[in-house]
Amino acid sequence: MAKNVLSRLPEIQLPDGQLPEWEQPVVTEKSEPEPVVRPGSPDLSRRTFVAVSTALGAAMLLPAAPAQVTTDAPPELVSVALKVNGKTHALKLDPRTSLLDTLREHLGLTGTKKTCNQGACGACTVYVDGVRINACLALTVMHDGQSVTTIEGLAQGDALHPMQASFIVHDGFQCGYCTSGQIMSGVSVIKEGHAGSDAEIREWMSGNLCRCGCYVGILAAVKEVRDAGV
């Protein structure tokens, strides 16, 4: 279908070898990047670099600090021990680092998604000491010594968690961006004892928004796992 639609679009004529504007590489002025030391990070990925550059750029736009503030120099890094999916990590972090960014940018666990980054969507739902929270509003330094479970920790190797399998069976997603948070909450809703009726499941899943509107499939998946009693 999509191919047919595209085939009706007029051909764009470009001189030989010239790429259309939207495919041309972005050329920016070369400048020395800030030296970024991130112990605990396996490598400085492009994603990490973009995140850091954006943060620095935003900091420069801040209004002048009040007189009594002498400096906004980067704060001292703090040591944090975090057990994630059973494995303990010793991290050195800027205190501003959210648990969500720690998981995604420092530990490479990108299954937990960053969407609203303000506690409004639930895509970043993880468990801290077994309790579901929004990782975007958690400062990692405040969870020193605690245990975190992410979507990557739910499956047993290649064997999917029953909730993951049910989401596939019931089409509990479309674009997939909210899905890991939905699955984390789905497991919690049953464990918390809030999966009695459809209305109760909907209410206790309401902290996880799905922009694609896959709520019917999500509800069916939670009910199936509840009824299977696993």
Add this chain to the structure above:
Amino acid sequence: MRAFNYSKTRAAGDAVMTVSGQPEAKFIAGGTTLVDLMRINVETPAQVVDINALPLKTIQALPGGGVRIGALARMSEVAEHPLIVQGFPAVSQALLLSASPQLRNKASIGGNLMQRTRCPYFRDTALPCNKREPGSGCSAIGGENRMLAILGTSENCIATNAGDMAVSMSALDAVVRIRGPKGDRTVNLVDFYVVPGSTPNIETVLQHGELILAIDLPAAPHAARSHYLKVRDRASYEFAVTSAAVGLDVQGSTIRSARVALGGVGTKPWRSKEAEAALVGRPATEATFVAAAQIALSGAKPRSQNAFKIPLAQRTLVKALRTLAGGGS
């Protein structure tokens, strides 16, 4: 986010001394409000003092039937605690209708009292806001004000207090226990919040460095028979357009005592002692409830987009009272 120094404290006295000694220091408990506002540069503390290790998590019965809720108890724990569910159902209901399960697992009770307004202009540092930047002006009065307050407003600020729990606790005579650099004190929750007047940046009587230790809820028949009704734009996970916390003690068909507070309409949780006076001694009937609701909203000052909140708040209050009156005895 502005850089800050982080420290963790294990004694309330130490926490108070640290914060009171640094004008730009803030306590952090759950962080669900503070981290959000720090990320958008509305809150810019230079030092953040983590109080989660303080022994302020317990929910305990008080002599006489009341309950003391430690400031670090989580919203989710309080919402489903038997002492709250049985003795103060409006508080339990208000909590369960707040935020989302994930946020309730993280947010503390003390922090919930301190949550900031959701006025969109307060959250946007590119626009004037007297609450965020005193003297800069109010963008809301002539702007998008559908969700904003109609009671307790001033020409400087019409920001709505965003709370649910605080509305229910204001109705049920909660007392806030506070520790400060000069010692401990208690403040009735209805007096804890202040209207904006000419200083919208000041929202409570809490002085810098003072720490909420606990909230006490006194037992009463109208507390045990209380109810919270929240009206909002979607079925869940949304702030109130209007809400009502009510408590009734009805004997025979006569109302012996009543408690009324409104949410979503006030610059602070809006206790209406005038409406309570219009209920007490009268029959628990629709006519009584409608008369009380009219009195509760009599001082309302709507803006261009929120006049609808007057009848909506009245109907919310009447329905909440009707629900209680229809519930037996």
